[in-house]
Amino acid sequence: xxxxxxxxxxxxxISTDHIAPGRYFHLRTNLPELAKHVLEDAxxxxxxxxxPGDIIVAGRNFGLGSSREHAPRIIKIAGVSCIIAKSFARIxxxxxxxxxxxxxxxxxxxxxxxxxxEIDLEKGIIKDLTKGFELQSQPIPPxxxxxxxxxxxxxxxxxxxxxxxxx
Amino acid sequence: xxxxxxxxxxxxxxxxxxxxKAGEIVVAKVDVAMVQxxxxxxxxxxxxxxxxxxxxxxxxxxxxIDHASPSxxxxxxxAHNILREFSKKTGAYLSEVGEGVxxxxxxxxxxxxxxxxxxxxxxxxxxxxxGAFATGMGSTDVALAFALGKVWLRVPETYRFILxxxxxxxxxxxxxxxxxxxxxxxDGATYKAMEFEGEVxxxxxxxxxxxxxxxxxxxxxxxxxxxxxSTTKSYLEMRGRGDKFREIKPDPxxxxxxxxxxxxxxxxxxxxxxxxxDNTRKISEVEDVKIDQVYIGTCTNGRLEDLRIAADIxxxxxxxxxxxxxxxxxxxxVFIKAMKEGLLEIFMEAGASIESPGCGPCVGIxxxxxxxxxxxxxxQNRNFKGRMGNPEGFIYLASxxxxxxxxxxxxxxxxxxxx
Numbered sequence: 001x002x003x004x005x006x007x008x009x010x011x012x013x014i015s016t017d018h019i020a021p022g023r024y025f026h027l028r029t030n031l032p033e034l035a036k037h038v039l040e041d042a043x044x045x046x047x048x049x050x051x052p053g054d055i056i057v058a059g060r061n062f063g064l065g066s067s068r069e070h071a072p073r074i075i076k077i078a079g080v081s082c083i084i085a086k087s088f089a090r091i092x093x094x095x096x097x098x099x100x101x102x103x104x105x106x107x108x109x110x111x112x113x114x115x116x117x118e119i120d121l122e123k124g125i126i127k128d129l130t131k132g133f134e135l136q137s138q139p140i141p142p143x144x145x146x147x148x149x150x151x152x153x154x155x156x157x158x159x160x161x162x163x164x165x166x167x
Numbered sequence: 168x169x170x171x172x173x174x175x176x177x178x179x180x181x182x183x184x185x186x187x188k189a190g191e192i193v194v195a196k197v198d199v200a201m202v203q204x205x206x207x208x209x210x211x212x213x214x215x216x217x218x219x220x221x222x223x224x225x226x227x228x229x230x231x232i233d234h235a236s237p238s239x240x241x242x243x244x245x246a247h248n249i250l251r252e253f254s255k256k257t258g259a260y261l262s263e264v265g266e267g268v269x270x271x272x273x274x275x276x277x278x279x280x281x282x283x284x285x286x287x288x289x290x291x292x293x294x295x296x297x298g299a300f301a302t303g304m305g306s307t308d309v310a311l312a313f314a315l316g317k318v319w320l321r322v323p324e325t326y327r328f329i330l331x332x333x334x335x336x337x338x339x340x341x342x343x344x345x346x347x348x349x350x351x352x353x354d355g356a357t358y359k360a361m362e363f364e365g366e367v368x369x370x371x372x373x374x375x376x377x378x379x380x381x382x383x384x385x386x387x388x389x390x391x392x393x394x395x396x397s398t399t400k401s402y403l404e405m406r407g408r409g410d411k412f413r414e415i416k417p418d419p420x421x422x423x424x425x426x427x428x429x430x431x432x433x434x435x436x437x438x439x440x441x442x443x444x445d446n447t448r449k450i451s452e453v454e455d456v457k458i459d460q461v462y463i464g465t466c467t468n469g470r471l472e473d474l475r476i477a478a479d480i481x482x483x484x485x486x487x488x489x490x491x492x493x494x495x496x497x498x499x500x501v502f503i504k505a506m507k508e509g510l511l512e513i514f515m516e517a518g519a520s521i522e523s524p525g526c527g528p529c530v531g532i533x534x535x536x537x538x539x540x541x542x543x544x545x546x547q548n549r550n551f552k553g554r555m556g557n558p559e560g561f562i563y564l565a566s567x568x569x570x571x572x573x574x575x576x577x578x579x580x581x582x583x584x585x586x
Binding site: 013015021026027064065068087088091094099141143152154162 | 317
């Protein structure tokens, strides 16, 4: 699975409150509307700037905080194809794969905003086409990769009728 | 030879029917599953899409209305009705407006040693103090647990925290957990289970233990766990659930990824500064920080013991004229007991606004949203930018004692002079 897109760069500790602020709690049953505020408390203009296929690149502990699945969902609805960070918070990580949004863990220091990336998800290879270098991400566990290939846990359950964690 | 197991490995093994070890991805049976009003409607929608609107065990499937409770706006009222309709349709238990915060209600009436509990709320780890493997997940995960009675899990590695020494007066379990998070960082235990043990933990009440496991997620952990003992047993007996007690403890030769030994004897009250929980300072290092609002409550510190500690300090005193004081008992039962003990009267006379049981202003929707530039000191667990409804607000975290002292002085204050 190859993903190509332009980078939006964020720092460390981007919380689910940055991504889906509590003051829009009432929009949680209206995700397209909530998506207009995605990452608003980290970058107020992000929702207007982001284009389908774009890639978020961040520092440590992306997605820390609440269990709100709405956070990765509105990132996906906004068109983001993949998130690369130095590390992810656990519930966010799980939620993202469950909804079919791939995440890669890698040292992101050398990637800058606006860079064009090409990502081979299965191999975990990230090519920075703008700067001409290549990074190897930590491998995605096979079950998580299967979730992405299936299009998320919902499709996975429809396909297998159960969780298929065995390789 | 069978390897020694951590508490997590033991509980997950029991729920998969074979011995599991850290790092494996497994499918495990679930004993209790819950959502709240912020995450539940999406879970119901998912089940509708999958044509699986059913629950595996209605008595152990709980829908909590606590985050926006009572509803401050029509969209949320409609969201609440999605949960009410789902409850009618499936028999799942509906915890209505005013019953209290999900994590407090869970430990009161559901959570039991040895269980696997999944909740669509990050602080589900609170129940781990009862020796349950309790962890927060997203709406879809919990929706599937509702329908299938099982969940996929990565068996976590465990960090062991041995707490030694004697807790000084004016220093509480909240200060211990803030200190630990400050020490290891907000991602210091990401994906791991945290086991807390040692003489300090053994001497803590059940209520104080809940404060510690509640905040495991703030270090990134999957859950926080405490072995069961006579305190656990007495608590369950007091709750009328003595039959649910069982011994849950790690094997002596359990394999831990890391072990931390912490002497609490020299600890001071701790305050987390904006905007991350690990941005901690000892109270002696805190200079004048004017506070506009103090909030005592939440799943972290809204229990009877917490209210007693705060009331002891506030008795016969009054909040600072420039500092609002909001007090919210974590559940209806806590509210009634606090009322009978006269604690609510003490708070009212100290100038507090007492609100109905629920999450209150912690989730940024109602009951005390901050104005631009305002600072709040709260007994809650999290201080991220925007958390309390305004990204221009500043959130400080501390114990109920520090919160009470701060309400009196109008600036962050050391509670020890009031004891």
